[in-house]
Amino acid sequence: MLIRKPADIPSSEITPESVYINRREFIGKSAGIGLAGAAGAGVVGSMFAGAGQASAQTQVGQRDWSAVRTELDEELTPREDVTTYNNFYEFGTQKEDPARYAQTLQPRPWTIEVDGLCANPGTYGLEDFIQPGTMEDRIYRMRCVEAWSMVIPWYGFELRSVIDRAEPLGSARYVEFKTLHDPVQMPGQRSRVLDWPYSEGLRLDEARHPLAILATGVYGQDLPNQNGAPIRLVVPWKYGFKGIKSIVSMTFMEQEPYNSWKRANSYEYGFYANVNPAVNHPRWSQARERRLGEFRRRETLLFNGYVDQVAGLYAGMDLRVNY
Ligand SMILES: Nc1nc2c(c(=O)[nH]1)N[C@H]1C(S)=C(S)[C@@H](COP(=O)(O)O)O[C@H]1N2
Numbered sequence: 001m002l003i004r005k006p007a008d009i010p011s012s013e014i015t016p017e018s019v020y021i022n023r024r025e026f027i028g029k030s031a032g033i034g035l036a037g038a039a040g041a042g043v044v045g046s047m048f049a050g051a052g053q054a055s056a057q058t059q060v061g062q063r064d065w066s067a068v069r070t071e072l073d074e075e076l077t078p079r080e081d082v083t084t085y086n087n088f089y090e091f092g093t094q095k096e097d098p099a100r101y102a103q104t105l106q107p108r109p110w111t112i113e114v115d116g117l118c119a120n121p122g123t124y125g126l127e128d129f130i131q132p133g134t135m136e137d138r139i140y141r142m143r144c145v146e147a148w149s150m151v152i153p154w155y156g157f158e159l160r161s162v163i164d165r166a167e168p169l170g171s172a173r174y175v176e177f178k179t180l181h182d183p184v185q186m187p188g189q190r191s192r193v194l195d196w197p198y199s200e201g202l203r204l205d206e207a208r209h210p211l212a213i214l215a216t217g218v219y220g221q222d223l224p225n226q227n228g229a230p231i232r233l234v235v236p237w238k239y240g241f242k243g244i245k246s247i248v249s250m251t252f253m254e255q256e257p258y259n260s261w262k263r264a265n266s267y268e269y270g271f272y273a274n275v276n277p278a279v280n281h282p283r284w285s286q287a288r289e290r291r292l293g294e295f296r297r298r299e300t301l302l303f304n305g306y307v308d309q310v311a312g313l314y315a316g317m318d319l320r321v322n323y
């Protein structure tokens, strides 16, 4: 058996085990609060039927999320915080703006374009787009470049599944994503805080890493609009701004995509945006972070704690230059 450092929140390989643990915790809890045995078991059974074929309908949970802890004993950030303290500049620049104003977004029907340097481009409805994926729960840390962080239970599938379907050409070295551009649905786009549409990108090997997922749900429900409905990127070893929301396109490219934040200020924000406590933002330290709900600041971990899994992607690269 592979012995792992107890340093990690469930990653791809250990998710099934964590789900199993969580299920036991759930059963324990629900017995404790007197949930009817058969009905309770039914709820658990449907919540954790295990990895299945992709479906855009995420599970609607009656799970007791407060009972779920990660292996590091890092508590999940409460759902209330995850869904009301957001960055989504298409709806305003204050943390509370997305939850207040994102109701104008229409996440269904939804279309995603796959194009650029690939043998198998296409235009997909959401249900068809996610079809190659295997849906699963993933609990990840999220570290914003602004030095706050959360621990979030996503529901989604590995990005590499849809990359494989597209069959990128040998010349494709990067993949770029874009958010919907529609100032009617996204009134914040009437103001020029960013060069719309929001865009982000990954090197293809980063994008194929099993920790990189596309999420369609959070906390056992479909993504609320403010979290990037109906589908958003989650790359847990990078700063949160790489996690582009409400994605409408995926393009394979030879050159490095010119992502929104680098475009806005290339001195402060780079393409890689790997979480790194040793590389400070020009205006503040990245050595520590404020975990929402906690009083003391905690130390920021290299690659947000996923160093064992992802360091190999950057072998030989100077992380100060490629920030
Ligand atoms: N389209 C779009 N995607 C975005 C953003 C944004 O403003 N627009 N903000 C980013 C930033 S800075 C962060 S920290 C995360 C926040 O995700 P959350 O609100 O779901 O926690 O979304 C990222 N994705």
Ligand SMILES: [Mo]
Pocket: 087, 143, 144, 145, 146, 239, 240, 241
């Ligand atoms: Mo962020």
